[in-house]
Amino acid sequence: MSTSAHAAPVAAPHHGAHGDSGHGHAHHPGLAHHFDDLEQQKDSAVYGMWAFLVQEVMFFGGLFIAYIVYRNLYPDAFAHASNLLNVPLGATNTAILLASSLTMALAVRGGATGSKPTQLIMLVLTIVFGLAFLVVKYFEYAEKFEHHLVPGPTFMSDPAHVSPFFQAHPEEIPHAKIFFFLYFAMTGVHAAHMIVGAGLMAWIFLRAKKGEFVPEHHDALEMSGLYWHFVDIVWIFLFPMIYLLGYHFGGHH
Amino acid sequence: MSAQAVAAPHAKIAAPEHRETYLNYDYSWKSWLFTVDHKRIGILYLLTVAFFVAIGGLFAMMIRAELLTPQGDVLESETYNKIFTMHGAVMIFFFLIPGVPGVLGNFVLPLMIGARDVAFPKLNLLSWYIFVVGGLLTLFVAATGGVDTGWTFYAPYSSTYSNTRVAETAIMVFITGFSSILTGLNFLVTVHTMRAPGMTWFRLPLFIWASYATALINVLATPVLAITVLLLALERIFHIGIFDPKVGGDPILFEHMFWFYSHPAVYIMILPAMGVISELVAAFSRKRIFGYSFVAFSSLAIAVLGFLVWGHHMFVSGQSAYAGLVFSVLTVLIAVPTAVKIFNWTATLYQGSVEFATPFLYVLAFFGLFLIGGVTGLFLAAMGLDIHMHDNYFVVAHFHYVMVGGMVTAFFGGLHYWWPKMFGRMYNELTGKLAALIIFVGFNMTFFPQFIVGYMGMPRRYHAYAPEFQVLNVLSSAGAVVLGTGYLLAAVNLIWSLKFGKVVTEKNPWGATGLEWETQTPPIPHNFEVTPRVTQEAYAYHEMYSGKEAHGVH
Numbered sequence: 001m002s003t004s005a006h007a008a009p010v011a012a013p014h015h016g017a018h019g020d021s022g023h024g025h026a027h028h029p030g031l032a033h034h035f036d037d038l039e040q041q042k043d044s045a046v047y048g049m050w051a052f053l054v055q056e057v058m059f060f061g062g063l064f065i066a067y068i069v070y071r072n073l074y075p076d077a078f079a080h081a082s083n084l085l086n087v088p089l090g091a092t093n094t095a096i097l098l099a100s101s102l103t104m105a106l107a108v109r110g111g112a113t114g115s116k117p118t119q120l121i122m123l124v125l126t127i128v129f130g131l132a133f134l135v136v137k138y139f140e141y142a143e144k145f146e147h148h149l150v151p152g153p154t155f156m157s158d159p160a161h162v163s164p165f166f167q168a169h170p171e172e173i174p175h176a177k178i179f180f181f182l183y184f185a186m187t188g189v190h191a192a193h194m195i196v197g198a199g200l201m202a203w204i205f206l207r208a209k210k211g212e213f214v215p216e217h218h219d220a221l222e223m224s225g226l227y228w229h230f231v232d233i234v235w236i237f238l239f240p241m242i243y244l245l246g247y248h249f250g251g252h253h
Numbered sequence: 254m255s256a257q258a259v260a261a262p263h264a265k266i267a268a269p270e271h272r273e274t275y276l277n278y279d280y281s282w283k284s285w286l287f288t289v290d291h292k293r294i295g296i297l298y299l300l301t302v303a304f305f306v307a308i309g310g311l312f313a314m315m316i317r318a319e320l321l322t323p324q325g326d327v328l329e330s331e332t333y334n335k336i337f338t339m340h341g342a343v344m345i346f347f348f349l350i351p352g353v354p355g356v357l358g359n360f361v362l363p364l365m366i367g368a369r370d371v372a373f374p375k376l377n378l379l380s381w382y383i384f385v386v387g388g389l390l391t392l393f394v395a396a397t398g399g400v401d402t403g404w405t406f407y408a409p410y411s412s413t414y415s416n417t418r419v420a421e422t423a424i425m426v427f428i429t430g431f432s433s434i435l436t437g438l439n440f441l442v443t444v445h446t447m448r449a450p451g452m453t454w455f456r457l458p459l460f461i462w463a464s465y466a467t468a469l470i471n472v473l474a475t476p477v478l479a480i481t482v483l484l485l486a487l488e489r490i491f492h493i494g495i496f497d498p499k500v501g502g503d504p505i506l507f508e509h510m511f512w513f514y515s516h517p518a519v520y521i522m523i524l525p526a527m528g529v530i531s532e533l534v535a536a537f538s539r540k541r542i543f544g545y546s547f548v549a550f551s552s553l554a555i556a557v558l559g560f561l562v563w564g565h566h567m568f569v570s571g572q573s574a575y576a577g578l579v580f581s582v583l584t585v586l587i588a589v590p591t592a593v594k595i596f597n598w599t600a601t602l603y604q605g606s607v608e609f610a611t612p613f614l615y616v617l618a619f620f621g622l623f624l625i626g627g628v629t630g631l632f633l634a635a636m637g638l639d640i641h642m643h644d645n646y647f648v649v650a651h652f653h654y655v656m657v658g659g660m661v662t663a664f665f666g667g668l669h670y671w672w673p674k675m676f677g678r679m680y681n682e683l684t685g686k687l688a689a690l691i692i693f694v695g696f697n698m699t700f701f702p703q704f705i706v707g708y709m710g711m712p713r714r715y716h717a718y719a720p721e722f723q724v725l726n727v728l729s730s731a732g733a734v735v736l737g738t739g740y741l742l743a744a745v746n747l748i749w750s751l752k753f754g755k756v757v758t759e760k761n762p763w764g765a766t767g768l769e770w771e772t773q774t775p776p777i778p779h780n781f782e783v784t785p786r787v788t789q790e791a792y793a794y795h796e797m798y799s800g801k802e803a804h805g806v807h
Binding site: 032033034036040043044047048051052054055056058059060061062063065066069070073074151152174175177178181182185189 | 368369370371372373374376434438439441442443445446447472473474475476477479480481483484487491492493494495500501502503506510779784
């Protein structure tokens with residue numbers, strides 16, 4: 001074997017002996033075997049979560065680009081179609097999600113201070129707000145089905161729920177169809193993320209109940225919080241873009 | 254092959270004591286299917302990828318059989334469409350993209366930076382399972398009628414008119430994409446947080462830089478493909494269109510979104526391969542890499558520029574001429590960091606003590622093939638010329654030179670290089686060299702004629718062609734047989750070595766730098782007895798060999 005001055009086998013201060021051979025000192029129970037310390041583990045979690053969220057931004061980005069392209073191609077149809085959405089329900093959901101972001105932030109703070117009751121209460125509230133959002137969304141979707149505003153063979157077949165603009169310009173109806181397709185795709189993908197988020201919070205709640213989250217180690221709680229805030233922020237972009245952009249055209253009902 | 258066949262440390266080994274390795278600490282199938290060890294996951298990828306390569310290769314052989322004669326006589330035209338689609342989709346999503354990162358990256362990346370594992374070992378295993386699910390879906394699609402859109406799935410043919418399994422294939426791509434995203438995410442974080450003490454960014458081996466750049470593309474580009482194929486699948490399933498111009502949709506938008514991923518994806522395929530070449534060039538010329546930081550940053554430059562050139566796939570699609578011009582110029586620019594690599598590798602060889610071992614033959618093959626592939630890429634980047642070349646065999650030859658001549662050649666080189674570390678056995682050197690030679694000859698026989706028929710005007714994706722192209726097509730099909738033989742020979746040699754190859758117990762059989770050569774062969778489950786501390790640059794061959802050989806003299 002050739003000489004190897006490349007790496008001297010020295011145990012560095014922060015990087016102690018291996019998990020298996022390091023019987024000497026006690027590890028934190030939350031420390032995985034392949035990390036040297038909690039700090040390294042947390043750094044990894046933070047990097048990993050942000051990289052995941054960047055990935056999510058690109059994923060939603062594709063939908064946003066599609067929306068922007070078609071809005072640019074068919075501005076009138078998009079503006080008038082957006083007036084068919086239920087702004088009060090959308091606004092209610094915006095408020096619900098903003099409130100859930102607050103309770104989420106407080107739950108993470110409960111992790112940082114080590115207050116188990118704060119964690120539990122705030123996580124429950126976050127889950128309740130998340131489910132409330134989904135319930136409101138359900139009523140919105142149901143309304144669209146009843147009004148025949150779901151892209152499909154009977155799209156805009158109910159004159160009671162077609163605005164005068166589309167009655168005067170039936171050639172714009174296929175473009176309204178694209179708007180509603182994107183509406184369902186974007187809010188649908190967002191709602192799927194909400195469902196995942198609610199499941200995630202339920203799991204985090206169970207872990208919090210076991211008292212896993214202590215000030216020096218509550219990565220899972222904090223990372224789930226990042227995810228939750230991200231899903232909220234997506235909605236903060238979706239709401240004005242989909243619901244409000246055509247508002248000034250009037251004829252809103 | 255079973256775990257036992259891979260692992261069994263035979264009595265022939267001189268050292269009688271039992272050495273625990275990542276292969277032999279547990280032989281149960283559970284210990285493989287539920288492993289979170291990056292090395293075992295690398296082996297799992299090797300097996301899966303080999304399986305899919307065989308399938309993709311079979312499709313390739315069917316294409317070449319059909320193209321032996323100008324008439325469409327072996328396959329129906331519809332069947333031919335399905336065969337080339339499946340060839341492309343399988344090779345790209347199940348070999349070219351996961352090949353180097355999944356197999357070699359998983360195995361050596363944590364070893365190279367002195368880590369016990371990747372940052373998220375369970376996620377790493379999940380990536381493999383997602384990959385397998387995507388693979389099973391592909392087999393399902395292939396067994397139940399296939400898909401005939403070409404791997405590019407252009408709308409509105411794919412979204413409205415094709416009668417084949419487009420939606421299932423789109424879902425397959427969606428799923429498989431997440432395997433790629435999660436592997437990229439894992440590598441990204443691993444390089445950031447898991448480096449051993451002293452392993453600074455500029456001491457990282459160049460394979461790590463290349464893998465890092467690739468991981469960036471994985472995370473940034475792949476989700477866009479995911480949403481694109483999701484929209485395509487929704488359009489297919491619910492018959493609501495955003496890509497069908499009949500109802501106001503924009504098929505060009507599909508092309509933009511598709512190539513926004515799929516152009517960077519070619520760098521997902523080639524960048525890790527370039528990283529492998531950097532390792533091999535240094536190891537087999539016993540010299541530090543010439544211009545280390547240039548090679549490192551050229552990987553990042555390729556990753557960044559790679560995001561800005563997708564429109565060169567759409568010169569004839571109807572995008573604006575100005576956009577075409579910008580994409581054309583940017584595409585030419587990307588040749589600069591690529592050339593930086595080639596020049597620096599060549600400069601590394603200069604006055605090195607070059608050893609013509611099997612992996613190095615693959616390096617030389619890579620130089621030749623990738624150079625031709627890259628330079629013909631410049632032809633295609635020129636907008637005017639591309640209008641003539643578009644969708645003909647010149648394009649086919651170009652990307653096979655880059656992808657197969659580049660990525661696959663580097664993959665084989667890397668596999669031979671790290672094979673003794675992975676399995677503790679050495680393949681037969683003479684057979685290895687012979688296989689590399691046959692691959693090089695067979696490759697050129699197969700694909701060089703395609704440049705000529707393409708330039709003469711033979712379009713791609715047809716099962717019949719004008720009779721005057723026959724001679725060159727027969728040459729190409731004959732070459733495919735030679736090429737296939739070469740790959741088989743290399744594979745047989747490697748598999749043979751698992752049982753009969755010379756046992757390797759020394760840590761560093763090549764006399765190479767790199768932390769992966771400073772741990773046991775094959776490595777222990779947690780990679781290192783003691784966390785290594787790095788005190789030197791990555792390719793300190795001058796230190797390693799000082800006083801041993803006269804420097805720079807062969």
